[in-house]
Amino acid sequence: MRAEATFVGNATVLLRIGDFTVLTDPAFGPAGSRVSLGYGLFTRRLRDPVLDCLDGVDLDAVLLSHLHGDHFDRAARRRLDPRLPILTTPQAERRLRRRFPNVRGMPTWEAHQWTRGDQRLRVTAVPGRHGPGIADLLLPDVMGSVVEFAVAGRSRLTLYVTGDTLYRPGLAEIPRRFGQIDAMLIHLGGTRVLGLLVTMDDRHGVELTRLIRAGRTIPIHCDDYRVQKSPPLRYLSRARRDGLASVHPVSRGETVALPLRVPGLP
Template identity: 30%
Template sequence: MSVTHVGGPTVLIELAGWRILTDPTFDPPGRTYEFGLGTRSTKTTGPAVAPDEVGPVDLILLSHDHHADNLDDHGRSLLPSAGTVLTTVPGARRLRAPNTRGLRPGQATTASAVGRPDLHVLATPCRHGPPLSRPVAGTVIGFAVSLAGSPRTAVWMTGDTVLHRPLRRAARHLDVDVLLLHLGAVRFPLTGPLRYSMNSTDAAGLLAATRPRVVVPVHYEGWSHFSEAEERARENLHADRLPAGTTVTWLERGRAAALALHGP
């Protein structure tokens, strides 16, 4: 598997001939985006790869369409050219595109292409904020992707979520090679100490539940609404604090990294 961190939650994954893009965000920095009910965030870092440099995309995994730090204007322009876009059921209704499928947590679908192994994609639960926040924060999902015939999850993208019981349950049932871990501890001045994504302390609890082989932190930089510094996250996810057999790979933005998958 090859992974390239474009920036924020956006990662290009090359797996068994498939080219998979997560949460496309390609707008330049400097703009402030509204997130609803008076919350907002400014993009502080641009993408390390331009949209026209991405190349063909077979599958887009879109955790949610309604926040610009997960789908912005330039990212939205890539959706029609992708083979398939998987997202939430409300997101699919809003996008209204023939190549888009909506999934609920626990639902699965299969992506097929000539000359490549099928991909099994399972939607995993997310809660993008504290209890009872879903009517405000909206519906979000993660994605567990497996190659046909393998009992292991090749890559699990958590999506924007806090650590909560359904996520822990899902983690215990996944045998994960590569975990794309959305971090950042999102906060807004308007809502004070409330968090809308995991910090690294919560992430450590998730790793204890699923024990992935490789952890790739993403979505912790480039926006003003992230409240946890990268240095703090690196400290909490240091090797001596991880489950046995788990390593963390901090990607250099814009540079492809090869990650080995374990055999079946």
């Protein structure tokens, strides 16, 4: 039985969990490509994604936290099979459903699941807030995802994918609802648009890491685009100073194991 995450770049991660294969936030454009942030704003990619790890992969679904060009770009739309199921926000569903008829918009706390033999993969949409205060109304709706994997009715893995949310104490509802979080993919980067912070920087990231207390925390979405202003080393250094030993940095193209629970143990 395997559970692993391969970092492609930015927020794009290939998840292989048991018999299921899921891709998060597909952005496939090369370094130098320009993507839209809405309202006539653009940013350029600085680093190439590692796409060869996707060759020959048969995907079960895509998890799309929100519809921004650095999370779902034109290169990804051209490459992905339009019949592929996409789990995203209701707002993004309305914009994607003409090309991707199997897209599903999920309100907060709604869940969707697949079964394969005695294995079950369940995805629940959880809260996210892209911008501070009233500025959030001008940004796309965003969701986090909690991915739960069970075998023969026994929980083996709970994975939290934060999406492009800012830190706020209300995110404590996630571990309250789901209990032990075995792993977390945390979106960082300190992205700034027109001077406003719209993704977690090192301070926000450490606060959320401390709040969630995942068994393994994997920082992503850090330094692929010009608008990302908080390099990953700042987060890693702050986490180390705060004694957060669960943080596991990952390089592009690298595959890291996700901690499966031992059957029969809580």
